[in-house]
Amino acid sequence: MAKTSAYKATSKNATNGAKKTPAKSNAASGLTDLFEDQLKDIYWAEKALTKALPKMIKNATALSLKNALMDHLEVTEDQVDRCEDIFDAIGKKATASKCEAMEGLIKEANEIVESTEPGSVRDAGIICAAQKVEHYEIATYGTLLAWAKQLGENKAASLLKETLDEEKKADVTLSDIAEANVNVKAEDEDDKSVVKSKKTKAR
Numbered sequence: 026m027a028k029t030s031a032y033k034a035t036s037k038n039a040t041n042g043a044k045k046t047p048a049k050s051n052a053a054s055g056l057t058d059l060f061e062d063q064l065k066d067i068y069w070a071e072k073a074l075t076k077a078l079p080k081m082i083k084n085a086t087a088l089s090l091k092n093a094l095m096d097h098l099e100v101t102e103d104q105v106d107r108c109e110d111i112f113d114a115i116g117k118k119a120t121a122s123k124c125e126a127m128e129g130l131i132k133e134a135n136e137i138v139e140s141t142e143p144g145s146v147r148d149a150g151i152i153c154a155a156q157k158v159e160h161y162e163i164a165t166y167g168t169l170l171a172w173a174k175q176l177g178e179n180k181a182a183s184l185l186k187e188t189l190d191e192e193k194k195a196d197v198t199l200s201d202i203a204e205a206n207v208n209v210k211a212e213d214e215d216d217k218s219v220v221k222s223k224k225t226k227a228r
């Protein structure tokens with residue numbers, strides 16, 4: 026065991042010629058800076074989501090999914106406000122900085138919608154896309170919560186915990202909806218398309 030990790034640490038092959046990335050002139054110099062940077066990132070992400078969720082709601086078919094997404098839109102609007110409260114708690118001005126990951130996740134959600142027939146299959150795709158978003162948010166808020174605690178930012182930490190719990194709840198709700206009926210109905214579409222293709226072949 027020890028031998029393996031010693032090998033890994035010293036192996037030239039491990040980094041495969043990768044070079045250390047030089048820091049930008051405005052790079053974070055401490056955890057406080059890094060905390061603020063990531064808060065700006067999730068603030069942008071939450072705002073972007075309030076614009077992306079209506080499209081997902083419009084494209085969802087199952088009422089349970091539509092309702093869950095509508096609830097989450099309201100929750101997300103509150104989370105935008107809560108981000109501003111967190112900036113306030115740390116004595117900083119609320120500023121959004123573009124979150125490349127959320128932009129990508131929203132783009133992927135749109136692609137999933139376009140590449141599925143409306144109905145249960147699209148619903149399953151929307152749940153997939155929404156859960157990817159939730160997991161990204163859970164990762165960010167989980168990290169921000171740990172950093173707020175480390176920095177002794179107790180007010181910010183309790184606000185972050187509220188949002189983290191909401192994201193986890195949304196994730197569980199989406200899993201429940203998928204497993205309760207959407208996945209089964211989406212699988213039924215497989216059978217229909219098999220019948221359809223058999224009929225086409227028989228002609």
Ligand SMILES: [Fe+2]
Nearest residue numbers: 071101104162
């Ligand atoms: Fe959120």
